[in-house]
Amino acid sequence: MRLFAKPFFSSDSHSGGGGALEGFYYDNKVVKAFMIAAVIFGVVGMLVGLTAATQLFWPTANFGIPYTTFGRIRPLHTNAIIFAFVGNAMFAGIYYSMPRLLKTPMFNRLLSWIHFWGWQSIILAAAITLPLGITTSKEYAELEWPIDIAIALIWVVFGINMIGTIIKRRERHMYVAVWFYIATFITVAMLHIVNSFELPISWTKSYSLYAGVQDALVQWWYGHNAVAFFLTTPFLGLMYYYMPKAANRPVFSYKLSIIHFWSLIFLYIWAGPHHLLYSSLPDWAQSLGTVFSIMLIAPSWGGMLNGLLTLRGAWDRVREDPVLKFFVVAVTAYGMATFEGPLLSLKNVNAISHFTDWTIAHVHVGGLGWNGFMIFGMLYWMVPRMWKTKIYSLSLANTHFWVGTLGILFWTLPMYWAGFTQSLMWKEFTKEGFLAYPNFLETVTQLIPLYAMRAFGGLLYLIGTFIMIYNLIKTAGQGSFVADEYDEAPVLVKNVTITGEGWHSVVERKPVMFMLLSLVAVIIGGAVEFIPTWLVESNIPTIASVKPYTPLELEGRDIYIREGCYTCHSQMIRPFRSETERYGEYSKAGEFVYDHPFQWGSKRTGPDLHRVGGKYPDSWHYNHMMDPQTMSPGSIMPTYPWLLSDKYNKNQLPDKINAMRTLGVPYPEGFEDEAIANAEAQAEGIVKSLADAKITAKGDKEIIALIAYLQRMGTDIKKEQTAVK
Amino acid sequence: MFRNALNSIEGVSIFPIFSLVVFFVFFTALGFWVFKADKKYVKHMENLPFDNEK
16 A cells, blocks of 8 residues: 555664565465454344343333343353454454564464454354353353353463564564564463363353452453453554554654553553452452552543544544544543543442443443444455455445444433442432332333433444445455565664664564563563462451352242343442341451352342342242243243253252362361252252242252352351340 | 562562552653653654545
């Protein structure tokens, strides 16, 4: 692509090249494949999101079958968007920009294709297993252990391909975008491995190695940094490449980008505990999360300003160029989300925002604005160049921009409103000192019009995406695809002594040293948070009356996990009067020591369930699961008729007990042999109590196990209080 | 609380001091190097995305 009559600035001897010119070809085919996959899965992910959003104001949109209920498709939506849409687009962007920045083709074409097909197979596996309810219930890490292993292997393939390319490079120095790609590779590998330690009991079921508070800490260290190192750092790298390319001028300040990089990767990793404020996590860890989150404003805004100021003197072109329009909104959304994030990490703000739709609005400013619009801008920039043509229709691209922007507004504004409304209703007391809205459902039905508006916003955004697809297909149709793009560069002369260069430029042209430094920077934050929480018992005071689950309760808990109940119900009562009045005693760290995995949740579309045990009769739960509206008129909870007819898997109980014992749950030796009989006996009791309420049920149904779990939840601590009295 | 928790790990007192020193030195050196960085180097680096355009 000839943008200038001569190179913008001629590269001088500093490039360290100097050898003979060598010709080579960039592989555009794999870039094209990743782009197509990103677009297809983007549409799928958005459609699933739209379905989930619709179910919140029209519950029957779940079609009455297990595979499409909210609890199962919400993880499908998040995984599809994060790993399939954003992931594939990230790989397309990296496979296009990295070889061009390093002046060499990708290391190995076979590895590129193994990466591509491997990643798509993982997505396919996710699309099958999540609707089937095969899930670990750890947010954005829901995939079960065989898929986790596949992810690790394919990620390593990507890493080898990337490092190989860096080693083969013809440009002595690595541009800042490449640093962000390296940090992405290293950190995501570390996060994925540490968070995925689990003990398999079958091909489709495993238990997290960690329990309760520790599991929560590891999970949100992962969850937060999945946002940081899967949705942010690679896209900052892409911003540092595509923004200057689209604006036709170098980045505003290269020096700022260096500071941006190091401070961002160092600070981000510490901030995870801000997802657990006012929870049972030790206070010091919560404070650490808050402090580092506030500090994060500096590098985040440094990066945002660096991106926006790259357009200095070119703002007139933003009016005409849809690529720049998308980038400007994307970077602005990044700036808003990274300003809001630290504010949400303040305990007093978090007390209002947490568990409400405010968080959902916040992540969608990032997802729809930053990631989505960066991807759209990149696609509009890359497709005409790879097909050697001009964009088919500028006005359609502009239409997409406006429809998409309106979509973001219609999506996020109602959700902010919903968040404030619901939180204020939860916390409102009457003059007499009672909860103003003691019925949780009142605070939900209030939001239904807002949920409908949000779905409309999502629909607009999706329509915009379809407009883009049409435009890009037409663009490709009028051009001819360049599968292999020719370029040439001087051979990099090895072992030259460069004098008078600073230590940083030395680090930055030695990829292995660079990787080690990045790894050290990201390990420290995690280590400081984990080691004391794991080693120091006083962090999680034990409670004598807290006992392991019975086999039937454990089975019920696994059904709770399978149905994704955690996507709408928390199990974490925060120490506020408004919560202890509504739910009961606040949650203690010691109550979760046998919870592999933890089920604290992150959103309350329904009420907290930590003290639901003993609150209602068994028959209430039975009827409520069959049809929530019979017990709570106006409820938007889905119906779960299959729990009443399906049998739970009794034969797996001994394995589950053994696995839990391996993980440190103190079941006595030999208890696994009694597990089935124990479960049957407990089931009999529930069947009897249902019979008293004139409900005929068999003891081997899933609903019985689920009721056993629900009735146990949060009750152990009450036994202690009774004992003390 | 933070200090109590960490105190029970043996020899831990050196960890935070060591981390603080390492990172203080790293970021100071980084800031200093960035401030002093060779203009030719910076110019070369920031134009890397444009080198393929012939």
